[in-house]
Every structure is written in C-alpha cells, then in structure tokens.
Amino acid sequence: MADLSNLLLLLVILLNFFALGSSRLAACIHAVALQGGILALLPLTAHGFSGHALLLAGGALALKAVLIPWLLLRAMRKVRIRREVEPLIGYVPTLLTGALATAAAFIFADLLPLVAAHQGGLFIPTSLATLLTGFLLLVSRRKALTQVVGYLILENGIFIFGILMADALPMMVEAGVLLDLLVAVFVMGIVIDQINREFSTLDTEQLSALKE
C-alpha cells in the first residue's frame, strides 16, 4: 500500500507541473479534477478500508473531483474564456519556480523534526510542494478562474497533510474543511460573474484601478 501511495503522490506532483505549464483553462481544471480524484484514493491507500477513510475518500471524490470542477467548467463556459492570455509571470519562469519550490519542499521536509513513521515518506514533501504550487498559481495569473484553480491546488496540499493525521482528526473537521471549500468556490463563482458583468473581462488587474 505504501508503494501505491507514493505512486499517487508522485502523480500529484506531476499534475502540479502540468497546471503550472498549461495555458488552457479547461486543461487546468481537468488537471485539478484528476488531482482531486487521486487525493480521494490516498486515505484508502494510507489507512486501509476503514469507515472513516471511506467517508473521507467519498467526500473528497464528490467535491474535489466532480462537483467543484463541474462548477468551474460551467463558469468557464458562461464567461466564455478559454485560456489565460497574459500571465503576470510567463509559463516557463513559473514552471522553473515551481520546480525550485518542489525541490525546496523536498529539502525542507527532510529537515523537519517529524514522527519516525512520517520521516522519509513522500506525504510531507508532496503536501508542501502542492501548497507552494497553488500559491504560485494564485499570485502569477491574472484571470480570476485560474486563481480559483490555484486556490484549489493550495487546498489539495492541505488535504494531503491532513490525510497523515486522519486517525487523530475528527470527521467533523474534515467535513467542515470540505464544506468551506465548496462555499468558497460558490462565492468565487458569484464574484467571477460579478467581475465579468462589471468590466466584461475576468482580468483582476482591473480591480486595482481606482474609479470615480
């Protein structure tokens, strides 16, 4: 099971790179959906088929892999944009920064004073790398939709960290986090619609300009 977990975590990192390097919004959203699906498998591979793990997996699958990507794709069709045109930082520089952040995450995770069971595993470095990737996507893209994708990847990183503590964490906390996420994406969807109606573009740069 540990081998399978590692394979899934490495796939998560590859999807991070893909999200950073791809300019098509639909591809980005699909990548996040796939990442959510992979994350849904992780509680099962890490903790076996207990009721708690199954609930966690089911919740993650329904929200992260199906519902939220569907909402995003719908929003994308509604506001009729297909690709991020001019990111604040270009694709190759963000990819390089993402790779550096991933390497840094691996080094940093080795320095952390962890429990012996988590030492040397891939969970902590992947979680940190995913967090940083989401953050990078959040700050380097202009379109509100891509920023939501960045926020989702960031949350995925936190989820990976949470899986390690799934035994200690009460179910309510996990459910609350997932619910928070859903509400946040809902609110962002409304905000996106509002930005689009106000400025007829999704460029968040417009928001920083002062108006009468």
Add this chain to the structure above:
Amino acid sequence: MATHFLLHLVLLLCFAPLLQGVIVKTKALFAGRAGAPLLQPYYDLARLLRKDCVFSRTTTWVFLAGPVAGVVVPVLASLFMPFGALPAPLSFTGDLLLFVYLFGVARFFTVASALDTGSSFEGMGGAREVTFSCLAEPIVLFCLMVLAGIADGLSLTALFGPHLADAWRGPEGFSLGLVLVCLFVVLLVENSRIPFDDPNTHLELTMVHEVMVLDHSGPPLALVLYGAALKLMVLGAPVVRLLLPFTSGSLAGDTLVFLAGMLLLAVLIGVVESTMARLRLIRIPQILVGTSLLAGFALVLVLR
C-alpha cells in the same frame, strides 16, 4: 570480441533504414493508404547513390563535411551504446559524456554545412536546430545522471546493465518511468519527428531540420538520409533497453529481443506522428524545459 564488434555494426548498418520504412508504413496505415514498401528507404538510398551531385558555387569542402560527419558520428557513438542486452563493443568509465557530445560534433558539422551555402533559410534552420538541441541536452544529461545514480558504474554498458529489470520493481521504478518518457521526447526532438518537427514538410517557414539539407543532392543526400536513420537507431537503443530490460542469455535471443523492441519503437513513433499535430514553434522550448524539469525531478527522487 571481433564477432561481437561485427554483429554490432551489421545490426546498426543494415537495420537502421528499415526503421524509417516501418514508421512510414505505420503512418500510411493510419491514414488509410497502402503506403510505400517497407524496404523503400533502401531503394531510395540506392537511387540517390547512382545520381550525380549538384553543388552551389558558394559552397566549399565544409558543405560536404556535414553529411560525412552525419554518418560517421552515429556509427562511432553506437560503439559505446549497448544494443539491448548485447554489451557495447567499446566501454570505459565516463563514456556517457563522450556519447552525448559526439552528437554535438555531428550537429556542429551539419549546421556549418548549412551555413556554408550562404542561404538565409538554411541559417534560420540551423539556428532553430541549435536552439532545440541545446534545450534537449540537459534532459539527456539529467536522464543519464538518474541512471548512473541507480547503476554502479559510469559507462553506458553499466548504466543499461541487467540490474534495470530489478530497478523497475524497486522504489526507483517511478524515476525510470520518468526517464523513459524524457528519453522518448529527446528521441523525437533529436530526430526531428512530429510533434517537434515534420520530416516531410517542404514549406520553408515551418522547416527546422529539413531546411538544412535542402541543398544536398545525390550521394551526399543519401549520406544525410542514412545518417538520420543511424541516429534514430542509436538514440532509440537506450529507450528500447529501458522498455525491455530482459537478458535472455543467448546471443540470438538478445539480438531478437532488441530488434523486436526497435520495430515496436518505430511503430510507436509512427503512432505518435499520426495522432499528434505539430506543436507551434514557440511551444517547443516550453515543452523541452518542462521535460528537463521532469528529468531533474527524477534525479531528485533518486538522490534523496
């Protein structure tokens, strides 16, 4: 030793054009055509060798050095590269660097011969070729470093030794998978295949590699084509070895496994070429940088 040497060269020199034939046939089948016969590359070579050469008056001996280096270098480089389970005829510690930079020499001569014609198109093709290959170089080096981290030697024969079969099942399996993908990308870039370049295009603005051989004719063109076939085989050998890391023990068995692997690889290239569109020129450096990041990531995983 001598028979081994001979077998290595015969395999390379005789089978290389067949791979091109297989690729063309696969593409034809995908397009619903009957396609040229499998042996067409051999007929082409024979036809070109019978023809006369036409040289532009601006060219010098440099123009001819390109095709010659294009054939000599892959043959030299192949002597260091094990063909499947057959160990390489020549091997010493650190020959992997020589292997990588021998192709650099070939590239230098190809570009020099293209510039020697004085045509601005050929200069453009040369510039593109050099850009792409200098982006592909770190990928190859990262991949070889990953393999060196897994193996216990620094020669190509040690890198592609029989330990690979166990490594696939061990914790290094994922890194090996990444290396396999990266080496396949390098194979496509270096041999100017779709999605990075189109070997069939004759539209000036979209050509990368083809534009550099436009001015060659007759026997030099035959050398260029033959050199390209040899290069595909030499660079395909590591991919095949990673894909089929079996050692059967008998000489005939190993040879058959290797040849079957090469044919499979040719079919795979044909499938990739039929199913993918060519990338836009500005996307190619992005993809190559992304691929070298993957290779670097594989290295981090192995060293960790």
